[in-house]
Amino acid sequence: MLQQTQVDRVIPKYQAWLKAFPTPQALAVASLHDVLSLWAGLGYNRRARMLRDAARVVVAEHGGVWPSASEVLRTLPGFGPYTAAAVAVFSGRERIPMIDTNIRRVLLRWTKHTNATPAELIALAQNYQPSTHVDEWYHAMMDLGALVCRSRPLCLVCPLAEYCPSAGNVIAAPKKRRPVRFHDTRRFVRGRVVAWFVEHQRGTLPQLVADIRSQYRIEQIRIEEAVGALLEEKMIRRSGRALRIAS
Ligand code: SF4
Numbered sequence: 001m002l003q004q005t006q007v008d009r010v011i012p013k014y015q016a017w018l019k020a021f022p023t024p025q026a027l028a029v030a031s032l033h034d035v036l037s038l039w040a041g042l043g044y045n046r047r048a049r050m051l052r053d054a055a056r057v058v059v060a061e062h063g064g065v066w067p068s069a070s071e072v073l074r075t076l077p078g079f080g081p082y083t084a085a086a087v088a089v090f091s092g093r094e095r096i097p098m099i100d101t102n103i104r105r106v107l108l109r110w111t112k113h114t115n116a117t118p119a120e121l122i123a124l125a126q127n128y129q130p131s132t133h134v135d136e137w138y139h140a141m142m143d144l145g146a147l148v149c150r151s152r153p154l155c156l157v158c159p160l161a162e163y164c165p166s167a168g169n170v171i172a173a174p175k176k177r178r179p180v181r182f183h184d185t186r187r188f189v190r191g192r193v194v195a196w197f198v199e200h201q202r203g204t205l206p207q208l209v210a211d212i213r214s215q216y217r218i219e220q221i222r223i224e225e226a227v228g229a230l231l232e233e234k235m236i237r238r239s240g241r242a243l244r245i246a247s
Contacts, residue, residue, distance in 0.1 A: 005042050013042055024064050027055035032235070032246050036198050043187055045194050046233060050078025068093045095134045097125035102145025103138065109149060109166040189218055189226045197236055202244035 001010045001017075017038050021027035027035075030052055039048035054076040058066055067073055068091065073084035088094035099107070099121055108114050111124055130137050148158045152172045161167040182188050192212050196203075209223050227243070230236045237246050 001042055001047075003044065003047075005044075009041065013038065021055075024055040024058040024066060027052055028059040033198060033201060036194060036245070040195060040198060043191055045191070046235065047078060049235060053077040054079065070094055070096060089138055090135050092135055095129070095131070097122045097129065098138050099125055100142065102143075102149075103141045104145075105151070106141055106145045106149045106160075109153070109170060110160060110164050112165045183216070183218075186222075186226065186229075189222045190229065192216055192218065193223065193226045193230060194235070197243075197245040202239075202242050204241050205243060208243070 001014055020034070020038055021030060032049055032052070035048045035052045036045055039045055042048075057076055058064060062072075067076075068088065070084040070088035073079050073087055074081065079087075082098065082100060085094075085096050085098040086100075088096060089098045103125070104121060107121060107124055107128070108116060111128070113120065113124060116124060144158070144160070148154050149160075153166075153170050155161050155164070155167045155170070158164065158167065189212075192215075193208065196208055196212060200208075205224070205227065208227070209220055212218055212223050213220060227236070231238065231243075234246055236243050
């Protein structure tokens with residue numbers, strides 16, 4: 001839920017989610033409609049379905065208990081190397097390297113290995129992480145990267161400055177071009193289409209296009225592209241002329 005979504009927007013959603021699905025069993029039997037209704041507003045709604053599908057595997061193959069080993073977590077739907085490592089580390093179960101964008105930036109600057117390959121980066125993280133309290137270490141690295149060692153770093157207030165070879169020497173990245181308006185992104189259109197299906201559950205493409213166009217002034221082609229992608233991902237299904245949310 002927290003990936004690319006602000007914490008204050010996530011907290012009420014997270015609480016409502018846990019209330020509705022307090023166990024893997026409760027989540028496993030949920031319909032896609034119920035799952036997407038609770039996820040609404042967070043974006044990246046494929047993750048909601050993946051989480052439900054992962055709960056189904058947990059119930060079917062792991063006795064209804066979330067696995068603790070990152071190797072096993074990686075076999076669940078939606079769990080890539082980073083998510084599996086993050087769950088294993090933050091649940092205090094494993095001491096393995098965990099690298100996201102912020103951690104990567106701090107590590108590269110702090111160790112001066114600016115051209116490290118992904119494999120070298122993992123070796124660096126393994127080398128620097130402490131032997132205990134690894135979860136706290138990675139929390140601290142994430143916060144440092146997000147708040148201090150940003151793309152334009154605040155070396156003057158950085159607690160690592162005394163030991164960091166890059167302190168005061170980071171060449172700031174060029175300013176980004178004007179950001180794209182959220183309204184103009186695929187994520188926005190996709191979110192509107194999913195929200196339409198959550199509200200209506202089923203309907204025809206012309207109905208959907210007409211509703212979304214009149215409400216958000218989105219071009220028809222962009223709406224149809226989003227519908228095509230959702231059909232391919234089996235988030236929605238076609239039944240005759242009608243489209244409906246998958247089960
Ligand atoms: S001293 Fe500067 S470059 Fe080094 S870790 Fe701190 S903020 Fe990043």
